[in-house]
Amino acid sequence: MTRPTKATIDLTALRANYLWGRSQQQGNALAVVKANAYGHGAVACATALADIADGFAVAFCAEAIELRNAGITNPVLVLEGCFNLAELRQAQQQSLWVVIHQDSQLQDLETASFEANSLHVWLKVDSGMHRAGFALEDVQAAHKRLTECPAVASVTLMSHFASSDEPDKQTTLRQIKAFEEATRGLPGARSLSNSGAVMAWPQASRDWARLGILLYGADPLPHPIDRLTPVMTLQSEVFAERWLEAGEPIGYGEKFVTQARTRVGLVAIGYADGYPRVAPSGTPVSVDGEVTRIIGRVSMDMITVDLTPLLSAGIGSKVELWGKQIDVNQIAKAAGTISYELLCNVKRIPKEYIGGIAV
């Protein structure tokens, strides 16, 4: 018997989430499939979206080339841009769209001497996040240098928000204003919104949205509105069980001690599979569709769950760690992190794809 642990990826849900996200704003929408599509499989997800997506976005060139090699012909934007001239040449050959966020990238482009109008670039403005992008006072000059490069076919102006998933903060409005002032009078399309902004900040809607986490059905906002369908179901099975008397410890570090007679189920998934080690006893888990809790430390390949209240559960019972029943945000909260990190960490286990034809 093979290990019964897998991530089921619902491509129909992915397509529905994309279309919903795009419909929430006025512009086109890039589907962000960096980090192996947030752990969901970049090639499979991009292929499933190719006929409806206006384009894709990835973090770096190698991720984009993986899509090209798999036959993806849609626009693909490289969000970190290129690291050197050699990479820029590769990007141009592969018809990638590249972000230019600092002077060295601008210089590479000026040196490259590509064929005229052969490269679409996105000029990144630092509107307040202070991570990547040209400072507000340098934007007009950078834009001028770009438009003077014969190779540049178009310049799209972009920026990224620090706190779009916090609807009560004013940061996003300040960033929009700073972006507007720095780019005033410049021609070209604009792109500001990630998922949080699409869902919480309609004022940020421009020509292109960049949809990441919402594609995968994990709501980034503090008060979910139930319009997204989870794409990944992380699942396994109970493969052993035992009764413990009251007062017995379970697992590494004896972090959990039974209060009463307890039936413990052993589940074939652990932190090496992407389930967070720091998830404490009490974190919800579904067994045969009923919600119970994990008890004891998460091990590398196994976790232990409380089967005491579940009369008919036992060896072979289906376990959902997150998915349509257990919101990945609940697990992220219990683990002190965000859904993004949990999803990205799903790497070792096989993926099974379902759906994907029609929405």
Ligand SMILES: *Cc1c(COP(=O)(O)O)cnc(C)c1O
């Ligand atoms: C990752 C990323 C996105 C997508 O963000 P989500 O919050 O997942 O929607 C958009 N824009 C940039 C620049 C990014 O790096």
